[in-house]
Amino acid sequence: MRPTDFTLRGALDALNEGLLTSEELTRAHLEAIEALNPRLNAFITVTADRAMEAARASDARRAAGTVGPLEGVPLAIKDLFCTQGVRTTAASRILGEFIPPYESTVTANLLRDGAVFLGKANLDEFAMGSSNSTSAFGGVENPWSRRNDPDTRLVPGGSSGGSAAAVAARLALGATATDTGGSIRQPAAFCGIAGIKPTYGRCSRWGVVAFASSLDQAGPVARTVEDCAILLRSMSGFDPKDSTSADVAVPDFAAACARGVRGLRIGVPREYRLDGMPAEIEALWQQGLDWLRAEGAEIVDISLPHTKHALPTYYVVAPAEASSNLARYDGVRYGARVEAGGDLKDLYERTRAAGFSDEVKRRIMIGTYVLSAGYYDAYYLKAQKVRALIKRDFDLAWQQVDAILTPATPSAAFGADEKQDDPVAMYLNDVFTVPANLAGLPGLAVPAGLDARGLPLALQVIGRPFDEETVFAVGSAIERSAGFDALPAVRAGA
Numbered sequence: 470m471r472p473t474d475f476t477l478r479g480a481l482d483a484l485n486e487g488l489l490t491s492e493e494l495t496r497a498h499l500e501a502i503e504a505l506n507p508r509l510n511a512f513i514t515v516t517a518d519r520a521m522e523a524a525r526a527s528d529a530r531r532a533a534g535t536v537g538p539l540e541g542v543p544l545a546i547k548d549l550f551c552t553q554g555v556r557t558t559a560a561s562r563i564l565g566e567f568i569p570p571y572e573s574t575v576t577a578n579l580l581r582d583g584a585v586f587l588g589k590a591n592l593d594e595f596a597m598g599s600s601n602s603t604s605a606f607g608g609v610e611n612p613w614s615r616r617n618d619p620d621t622r623l624v625p626g627g628s629s630g631g632s633a634a635a636v637a638a639r640l641a642l643g644a645t646a647t648d649t650g651g652s653i654r655q656p657a658a659f660c661g662i663a664g665i666k667p668t669y670g671r672c673s674r675w676g677v678v679a680f681a682s683s684l685d686q687a688g689p690v691a692r693t694v695e696d697c698a699i700l701l702r703s704m705s706g707f708d709p710k711d712s713t714s715a716d717v718a719v720p721d722f723a724a725a726c727a728r729g730v731r732g733l734r735i736g737v738p739r740e741y742r743l744d745g746m747p748a749e750i751e752a753l754w755q756q757g758l759d760w761l762r763a764e765g766a767e768i769v770d771i772s773l774p775h776t777k778h779a780l781p782t783y784y785v786v787a788p789a790e791a792s793s794n795l796a797r798y799d800g801v802r803y804g805a806r807v808e809a810g811g812d813l814k815d816l817y818e819r820t821r822a823a824g825f826s827d828e829v830k831r832r833i834m835i836g837t838y839v840l841s842a843g844y845y846d847a848y849y850l851k852a853q854k855v856r857a858l859i860k861r862d863f864d865l866a867w868q869q870v871d872a873i874l875t876p877a878t879p880s881a882a883f884g885a886d887e888k889q890d891d892p893v894a895m896y897l898n899d900v901f902t903v904p905a906n907l908a909g910l911p912g913l914a915v916p917a918g919l920d921a922r923g924l925p926l927a928l929q930v931i932g933r934p935f936d937e938e939t940v941f942a943v944g945s946a947i948e949r950s951a952g953f954d955a956l957p958a959v960r961a962g963a
């Protein structure tokens with residue numbers, strides 16, 4: 470077996486049994502990156518020398534009897550996580566040369582547990598997007614292609630498109646990602662892998678470049694649900710440096726994967742049945758419910774009446790917070806600066822005009838508009854109220870069900886030149902994912918089948934706050950039933 474073909478769990482087992490070393494495993498992944506990254510553009514920065522050094526250090530620790538839970542496992546890190554001494558760009562020109570003097574808590578946790586970092590994965594600029602096409606470092610290609618149309622380049626989804634493409638193409642065993650409105654689950658779905666956005670507060674946001682602070686959550690993407698569970702355990706944990714970090718115990722998520730679903734009540738929200746939703750997605754959803762019923766779960770129809778307001782609410786709240794968070798990029802404290810002949814305001818204007826691309830500017834303008842004195846009540850305050858109602862819908866649903874099953878996305882991966890000139894069509898990608906962010910709930914995307922053109926489709930499992938264990942149990946049951954073993958055309962060793 471090729472080292473790049475292992476699951477993360479399989480690689481850990483092989484390392485523990487002495488069948489291979491981290492050095493071999495890491496080298497194989499770096500070779501795969503060298504061969505395929507010029508095409509996929511999944512990494513903005515590859516830290517090959519550092520990775521080999523870290524792998525050798527891991528092998529030495531192992532030889533000395535110190536074996537962390539992720540000992541020797543090579544990962545990709547979304548380039549939104551600050552990594553000490555390694556350029557962290559957020560895929561923006563304004564941070565194009567930024568080298569953080571500190572390590573984010575999540576990546577520090579992974580290093581503590583023995584992980585090896587291969588490099589920094591591409592993303593939409595400041596994590597704003599659903600196709601990875603807003604990156605200042607160029608788009609990412611989805612390793613999958615349509616069966617009868619192999620030449621059309623497809624997007625990997627976004628914003629964590631580089632993370633998802635890298636894992637799907639076997640350039641990394643797993644990756645970190647972040648999800649503000651779907652950026653873990655949608656790219657995982659488009660690339661045929663698993664990804665979980667945990668409960669808000671589960672993973673520290675400290676050292677993660679901020680987009681919308683009340684929505685942002687870190688989480689893993691990997692090729693199996695169990696691999697996500699293993700990664701999430703290492704990434705999670707209370708962090709006094711993040712005031713919204715939750716001081717709750719971190720369970721053994723991987724153990725929960727084997728629990729089964731017997732006796733669980735699974736909710737089917739009728740409002741997720743959208744007009745014009747492709748029949749294939751509707752059919753897959755039904756299939757998922759049938760699988761869970763066959764495994765002993767009870768299927769319950771539920772209503773989440775404010776669902777239709779989730780997308781507009783998100784696209785008020787997220788830009789509002791973004792406009793405030795991005796005020797820090799002023800050309801004075803860090804990041805790029807465009808020297809100006811005029812006054813300080815001139816410096817700000819020139820720096821921000823040159824440093825941000827159109828999508829980021831669009832969000833800043835929407836955000837400042839909805840927060841402005843004249844419109845605050847009409848938009849921002851109203852959106853906050855609707856957000857509370859969306860959350861209440863879920864609170865009520867949890868009285869009836871233990872988890873909720875929905876489609877992950879309204880379509881499979883689309884072409885790199887589709888939807889690009891229509892921001893609203895792009896925003897519709899997030900219709901099934903944003904409610905979990907607005908309510909702070911865990912959501913898992915799990916690949917469940919292929920569409921007629923041979924592209925992966927995923928289902929989403931939403932759970933109660935801090936009940937990722939049930940989410941993993943349900944996701945694993947779907948994974949077992951689906952037996953999804955299709956492979957993308959572009960991958961290491963193909």
Ligand code: GLN
Nearest residue numbers: 596598648649650651652
């Ligand atoms: N696609 C959504 C947006 O553009 C979500 C992005 C995210 O989750 N970071 O805002």
